[in-house]
Amino acid sequence: MATVQVSEAEKVYILHGIRDDLRVDGRGCEDYRHMEIETDVVSNTDGSAKVTLGDTAVLVGVKADIGKPRPMVPNEGYVEFFVDCSANATPEFEGRGGEELGTELSNTLYKVFNNKHSVDLKSLCISAGEHCWVLYVDVLLLQCDGNLYDAISVAIKAALFNTKIPRVHISADEEGGKEIELSDDPYDCVRLNVKNVPCIVTLCKVGHRHVVDATLQEKACSVASLIISVTRKGTITCTRKVGGGSLDPESIFEMTEAGKRVGKALHAPLMKLLQQEESLGKARQKVGFLG
């Protein structure tokens, strides 16, 4: 990740502030930075979303293609993740520099979504064993200021909400084979149910307390972080500890409880915002990067 140099005096300042529940930018330990979400930014895709969380900017595009289902689960579609850490974020990501971080992020995303409740994979099936929808979720990291997981998961949820998959008609042709017809009407589409898509909450342990949505500076002062993906009901789908330090079990329990609380509280306003944006329909002014 983009590294930031923090001096000892700054570290002490940040630590003492967090101990008193006051971070450098005035937030409390469990507050998020200013978040901006916009969907349907890239018209070439079936669904897209752009999320800006403080100085972190993430763009997600979802493309749906017809493919062959996996042999173990013939009546389900599947989701493929790809995270591109572009050089825009920091010169260190030039060439193959961003590949390591990108692979780590996409592996975690696979783990988070690797359960039958997050995305309804059965609805992606067209004909069992032969055809299914494959959702290619491409994440593009544009600017990096800490807390990538949270921003990416919110963007994925928004992009999946925005995804419009064309309706498919299967007809039998003369020789007994199956012919697939995609509906030509751009408005004749199927939407995904994203109610159970989890959101990831990253908690960094700084001193004796934990903070949500850490900036790069706060991350430099922390020993370890815990990544928890929480659904709207409060179910945890994946937990992971990252970072070079060690955590004792009580902190992990505490952080898990806090993560559940914060994650659960994130879903309702997010869905409300997405539905509000959707209801504006054509009247909505598309801003993208121009605003």
Place this chain on the structure above:
Amino acid sequence: MGNVVQRQTRGALRFQLFRKMAGLELLSDQGYRLDGRKATELRKFQARMGVFAQADGSAYLEQGNTKALAVVYGPHEVRGARSRIRHDRAVINCQYSMATFSTAERKRRPHGDRKSTEMSLHLKQTFEAAVMTQLYPRSQIDIYVKILQSDGGNYSVCVNAATLAVIDAGIPMRDYVCACTVGFVDETPLADLCYAEEGGGVSSLALALLPRGGQIALLQMDARLHQDHLEALIEAAMTACKGVSKVLDQVVRQHLQEASVPSAE
């Protein structure tokens, strides 16, 4: 025979349907192109500078449906290979990449393939001609361009976006670098090609120009064209580039005005 399985991806299907339509006319008898423009008309231009706070300079540019994001870091110390240090000028390092969802058919590798490397070299060549590198010896300027949506004229949009980003970074240049892709159809040069026109068998030429002196920074064409038409095509490209330079100038002045308003109070 037997199972008629749609092996092609939907991207390819979409494009085939489009080509059936495009096979009609790239330039109609009344002088209108596929998207309703006239032969010398440029696409709709929308740009914004200073999109990202962390980078030294950044710009976002939309030309029609092609969207590009350019980010500049520098001038800073040369990273990596010490052998790249030049004692009398700055080294310009460019990287061109496309988002995986930018094309109709999903791209598996954002960069590293031959086309992206070639584009990066072209961008480097273009900006070495314009940026005043002698002012920053022993340092490096990074220009990273990302295409978010590709609808033709990728190189030109990249150059225009990168110009704005370099200006936003405060790096001195000899002049604006304006680029345009032009094509030749039915004895008429078409300015600012879109994807359907580029793929429709049109001889396309990409030109990067420094408008004030009329100097060409980069000229690239890899199609067949009769040499009698070449001069007319280059003329058309230069006129289109001068049009682009006016728009870029407007964008820069507006950005400066917006940026200076708070300090005036």
